[in-house]
Amino acid sequence: MAGITTERIIALHAAYIRCIDRNELESWPDFFLDPCLYVVTSAENHRAGFEGGMIYADTRGMLTDRVMSLRDANVYENQSYRHIVGLPYVIRNGGEGTETETPFMVMRIMHDGKTDVFATGVYLDVVRAAGADLKFKKRVVVCDSSRIDTLLALPL
């Protein structure tokens, strides 16, 4: 596979967070290949070499199940979220996929307008072209904070 341009990687990140922040979660699994690897973990666990995480999915179906359970829990009723993604760092481009690291921050906006920092961290991604699109073969979301309870409320 030839290398992927930064422009296309930027477009993928922008589309991904737009999907989540517009609360179009049903489309979120489409950003992944099937099978895939989607893990949410903490920096502490990641440094310690733990492969698992607070959230672990390795098929698109598991991602879809997750969306359904979030819908059941109505987590979006009283708050909204805003992702800001930083500039992607390309570790490796071409061959089996393009590997990137990209910092992110998520703000949470409560119903009364109060806004706080919900999460910060870094996306460790492996991206591949699938037809005209790019998709995630692997997305490991490493959250800086270990307060895990709040991190379970939405896709990151």
Place this chain on the structure above:
Amino acid sequence: MAGITTERIIALHAAYIRCIDRNELESWPDFFLDPCLYVVTSAENHRAGFEGGMIYADTRGMLTDRVMSLRDANVYENQSYRHIVGLPYVIRNGGEGTETETPFMVMRIMHDGKTDVFATGVYLDVVRAAGADLKFKKRVVVCDSSRIDTLLALPL
């Protein structure tokens, strides 16, 4: 019109927030075509389909008037602002203009150094080439929070 590159859209966003954060508000209307559409609204009102907003301007002259009234009110005396703009998502490129969605965050720094989140949201833009430059035909600033009072203090 041919499509506009992501590189040029990034340059436009970077120049726009630099103008505001450097407090060069008198140059701010130059980022817009004339006539134009500049609206600041809340996510709640935007979802409900309200066309108006807390701030509404459809000529460059109205933007200039707004800057003059902000200058009269001396809003910049005791605080400064820092915009961080995320990666732009291109919805449509070419034809009558390029349509993009771009998340943003604004931090407010008080005179004593205290820093808080002033606003988060998304820019819904239509951009067109005007000579060598890009300008906004339309910029709808959708703020995540509905606390409108604080949002009136500076251009977003």
Place this chain on the structure above:
Amino acid sequence: MAGITTERIIALHAAYIRCIDRNELESWPDFFLDPCLYVVTSAENHRAGFEGGMIYADTRGMLTDRVMSLRDANVYENQSYRHIVGLPYVIRNGGEGTETETPFMVMRIMHDGKTDVFATGVYLDVVRAAGADLKFKKRVVVCDSSRIDTLLALPL
């Protein structure tokens, strides 16, 4: 010198903050030419025209010394940091170097997971190609806040 692409400038910024946020400070001086200029100052001092700053270094050796003293002070023991860098604004491209302004924000994550805004500001950079890499000839870090004590704990 020919102009430098936005893509390469983005890659430089992404690599720089990754180095810091991964706590690989020993590699941080490699991002600079030798001699160089690295200054951390406040917006207030910068506006007043003061050339110095809270931190001033004009050789790579001084940057290395700084890392060693940070290591001695163990500042990383109880917190971590997350930089988010905004879109770069290119002031001048080519000739003696490429001059850019780039907003940034740094979040601090305490050991207990509490996250706050550590610093916001703008990087005023002059960048030059050095072989295959880009390096900073000059990086003036202008912090929006004048609370200087907290700004001394890590490279910005």
